[in-house]
Amino acid sequence: MPTLPHLFPSPETRGRVVVTDVALRDGLQNQPQHVGTAGKAALLRALAAAGVPSIEATSFVSPKAVPQMADATAMIAEALALAPLRASALAPNLKGLERAVAAGTKEVAVVLSCTETMNRKNINMSLGEATRVGCETLRAARAQGLATRGYLAVAFECPFEGPTPPERVLALGLALLDAGADEIVIADTIGAAGPAQVQQLLGRLLPQLPVDRLGLHLHDTRGMGVANAYAGLELGVRRFDASAGGLGGCPFAPGASGNVATEDLVLMLEQSGFATGISLPALASAVDLAGELLGRPLGGHSMPWLRRQIARAAAESRAGREEFPGR
Amino acid sequence: MPTLPHLFPSPETRGRVVVTDVALRDGLQNQPQHVGTAGKAALLRALAAAGVPSIEATSFVSPKAVPQMADATAMIAEALALAPLRASALAPNLKGLERAVAAGTKEVAVVLSCTETMNRKNINMSLGEATRVGCETLRAARAQGLATRGYLAVAFECPFEGPTPPERVLALGLALLDAGADEIVIADTIGAAGPAQVQQLLGRLLPQLPVDRLGLHLHDTRGMGVANAYAGLELGVRRFDASAGGLGGCPFAPGASGNVATEDLVLMLEQSGFATGISLPALASAVDLAGELLGRPLGGHSMPWLRRQIARAAAESRAGREEFPGR
Numbered sequence: 001m002p003t004l005p006h007l008f009p010s011p012e013t014r015g016r017v018v019v020t021d022v023a024l025r026d027g028l029q030n031q032p033q034h035v036g037t038a039g040k041a042a043l044l045r046a047l048a049a050a051g052v053p054s055i056e057a058t059s060f061v062s063p064k065a066v067p068q069m070a071d072a073t074a075m076i077a078e079a080l081a082l083a084p085l086r087a088s089a090l091a092p093n094l095k096g097l098e099r100a101v102a103a104g105t106k107e108v109a110v111v112l113s114c115t116e117t118m119n120r121k122n123i124n125m126s127l128g129e130a131t132r133v134g135c136e137t138l139r140a141a142r143a144q145g146l147a148t149r150g151y152l153a154v155a156f157e158c159p160f161e162g163p164t165p166p167e168r169v170l171a172l173g174l175a176l177l178d179a180g181a182d183e184i185v186i187a188d189t190i191g192a193a194g195p196a197q198v199q200q201l202l203g204r205l206l207p208q209l210p211v212d213r214l215g216l217h218l219h220d221t222r223g224m225g226v227a228n229a230y231a232g233l234e235l236g237v238r239r240f241d242a243s244a245g246g247l248g249g250c251p252f253a254p255g256a257s258g259n260v261a262t263e264d265l266v267l268m269l270e271q272s273g274f275a276t277g278i279s280l281p282a283l284a285s286a287v288d289l290a291g292e293l294l295g296r297p298l299g300g301h302s303m304p305w306l307r308r309q310i311a312r313a314a315a316e317s318r319a320g321r322e323e324f325p326g327r
Numbered sequence: 328m329p330t331l332p333h334l335f336p337s338p339e340t341r342g343r344v345v346v347t348d349v350a351l352r353d354g355l356q357n358q359p360q361h362v363g364t365a366g367k368a369a370l371l372r373a374l375a376a377a378g379v380p381s382i383e384a385t386s387f388v389s390p391k392a393v394p395q396m397a398d399a400t401a402m403i404a405e406a407l408a409l410a411p412l413r414a415s416a417l418a419p420n421l422k423g424l425e426r427a428v429a430a431g432t433k434e435v436a437v438v439l440s441c442t443e444t445m446n447r448k449n450i451n452m453s454l455g456e457a458t459r460v461g462c463e464t465l466r467a468a469r470a471q472g473l474a475t476r477g478y479l480a481v482a483f484e485c486p487f488e489g490p491t492p493p494e495r496v497l498a499l500g501l502a503l504l505d506a507g508a509d510e511i512v513i514a515d516t517i518g519a520a521g522p523a524q525v526q527q528l529l530g531r532l533l534p535q536l537p538v539d540r541l542g543l544h545l546h547d548t549r550g551m552g553v554a555n556a557y558a559g560l561e562l563g564v565r566r567f568d569a570s571a572g573g574l575g576g577c578p579f580a581p582g583a584s585g586n587v588a589t590e591d592l593v594l595m596l597e598q599s600g601f602a603t604g605i606s607l608p609a610l611a612s613a614v615d616l617a618g619e620l621l622g623r624p625l626g627g628h629s630m631p632w633l634r635r636q637i638a639r640a641a642a643e644s645r646a647g648r649e650e651f652p653g654r
Contacts, residue, residue, distance in 0.1 A: 191632075192335055194595050222594055223627055223628025224553055226553070267549055271551075
């Protein structure tokens, strides 16, 4: 694998950022093509080989509701073989948690939508019921020694109710923290926010939710995913979700867009002086693999540039030269 | 033309940002297809109709060197008919300025690359000679009452020399200001910067170059164009170049990417509380026209989302309903 000796000198070294790749869960769960377990396991290994430190590997939702995730137990077994990789799985409720624990899962994520209508449409529960179920799942997971992430979905805007009140997000975040969430992940599920909205919401949350326990889950629907991540970064957020190749979004909604692409996020982070531990050339190979599995080309906005750098580095490596002009 | 009643409520009203669309110059000058004057004039009118307040309409370079710009005089005549539109033209030297003045141009842009090698490769001059020519062109333009913009190309990174020293950019910027540039435009010509680099360079420039006379010209090569604009915005920059549809980049360099797309920039600015005066639906029509002229689909990262909103607003308008869910 060629290395990219030079992206652009960052002005300073600013520490470490943890990137969680969610391509295997948020990315694949809505795809019309069902990728088989062998293909998913290969993608999991490729992401881990690229140095991705944290991967949302699967979801213990009902296989009837989301058949793409029916192989959750097998996927966790694959992930466990890749220790010390942090591999998490979504557990929607106590029943899902039971399956997750039986599979040996060490970290679970619980998702709570911030609006009444989204919970009704998504899981046929009121916001109150969904909060109760989310909290009891988190408590049970912690009681069994699992690490936990609490997602707050549609934290910026709900497709049914419009902008989400920041007070609501704060209250639900505090409830999930109290119930035992190690991390609170603020999710722009439909990709509605811009950087000013990230600033505004984080400005409301940060005095009461510790920034080192906050993550951002961003979608790139309006082309502002990387700018939004940067806005969070400037406010001290050091945990971000992303999806290799920008995978995600509903293929039945024309033009729907997926999560911010892991390669775009990592490039921005590394150029900003943050260490991610992720190799961009190896990540690009994982993106190519994901594209092969889905039978269509994938890649974030930086991918054409990245492919050129990789080809160039490989050619220079073959030529035995050390010099690398860096563009 | 449908309106988009709701993007996302911005947290505050933060004033006005001036966007200069450069699709007709930076966008078209390297395209293999030569768009005829009638097509260019139609695009100019479409951009003006969308409310774009400032357009770089053409370049008075040698028609032998850049045949795409041979109709510069005709394009200026078209632009003058659209007053009070701010229409500028590139004037590479005194000879170009003479043609620009003869055509009735009211605002000229002068480009100076920040490195020795880039000037040699681009215009066969040393950095010293290029600086002298740029300054004398600016002085002559000001003496004739023209408004002036001074571009500093490869201000972040040069494809031949690597990262550009910020001290150099500052010195050249001060030289152009002294020579009579009304605005200094800091150009990331190859799209190498990330937001941390924008912060770093502006941090060096701003104490000595007044921020209200600074603009940013960003390319989206690495997918960080909007994030970079946001970084500039946070430091007080209120002038940005962009190109409708993200047009630009050399079509002979596979994967090369153009300027940050005007629609992506405007969406971010408006969602951040800034007024641009630009109608996104009308801008999308201009992008579609540019795509027809070039025979290939164009559009920034936000374009699929934007097209959905426009179709939806149009459908709701037809249905006579006022409600607009906003996603």
